Amino acid sequence: MSAEQHLGDAATTQQSGSATQLNRSCESCRALKVRCLPNPETPNQCQRCAKAKRACLFVAPQKRRPRKRTDSRVAQLEREMRAMRVLLKDKHLPVDEGSQDEYDEGNDDDVDFGAQAGTSVRNMHTAQDSGMIPPRPTNYSPVSILPPGSASGASVGALSLPNAQSSHSPDLRMNEDVVDRGIITMETAHELVYLFINDLAPLFPVVVLPTDTNVAQLRQSKPVLFLSVVAAAAIAVDAKLAEILNREIVRLYAERFFIEAEKSLELVQSLLIMIVFSYPPNSPLKIQIYQYTHIAATMALEIGLASKKRVSKKPASRRGGQDQHNVFDQHMAEQARAILGCYHLCSQ
Template structure:
């Protein structure tokens, strides 16, 4: 283990420690005061805050997923809105859409998206939705993230939040467990859903 750059006497006195030369291995203060100059072995270095390490781990996982998603064929879907599960059965994805099911109307969805963008994002800035993005855009482009945001932002309506949470679990079962799908959108949705 390397030696500290400050001797024990200077560290104890909280003063700057200046070595005369590498050969003498005695600092100018200890030489002037005629004290024994002892350098300690360096201790463990500060490894950063726990949150910084967690963010780095998340970033590396996202990078792995992005690399993995480039290796997989772009689409697992056939025509229309049907996807195949691992056992070959077709799943109609429109049944997983909470707007199509009538569980939430677009006005409520837009209000929940706005709550997420203005209030919740301040506390969880890892999945950012642009202020210009409307609920209908998010529903079309990233339906899983759309559902995750709705489920998370519905905290003032517990029955609705539970209902949307059940829908989230259905989508997770359909897309991840049965289809084995891995995508950046699924990661974003899972981060939002699990954080709230």
């Protein structure tokens, strides 16, 4: 073979290699996900397309998008970290300065991104100071959550709490409640409990206390339920006192349930009152009504509130002549209200 033939074969190979590459299967076979067999009688047409007498199209394969490199992802995370640090500094929150040098080395656009984020936060504070955004009120006044024109609305407005303290004790001493620590007096506790019985419980009777409830006995026998009732009633009277009592009930409930792992009907009832008559948090991100609802429902199932009570099917004459179905069971009624309250809140 001569040198001219070698050069001609090399040129032919180079031209064929530079030609556009096509898929091995036509579009029809690719859509049907079947094997595409070439037809020896008809060039550029497979056997299935030749038999069906349709056009056989071979297209170029689509180019895959290149995957994002790791260094670009790291740069994006560094930009987000700088923006978060600027936001924390503008809010006067403590920031760890140990890793400051690691994130200071970057491009100019990273610094501009963080500066823009900090500027937006400062603009928000400026708008709030100028009156465009109403700040959260700090001076609370007695309010009422009862509908206007109700028969008991006057009693809520006339209720005063001169003996209630406005400070919160950070020490949670054992065997000492809000009365022992001087947050409220026993007279204030009496007024709040009877406010709950007469005005608040009829709005959502998930927990019903008798009208002749002994407040001192309720405080000693069911301290968690006592505090939840007092905290719920305080919302209708004084928002600042309600905020203090709400923190107290959350801390007491966390001590009993999350730390001591207690489970009882009293804890379920207290949590239901916290859910129904909940104190609004500072931010919508701090709303925990749904979490509280799941905790109450789970505890109610674990202690067996949803199980049926066994009742004898014998006639009243065979049980001594007394119809036990007509005897009111207070404990059974409390369990029924609790499980119905859990079902109602979970269904929402």
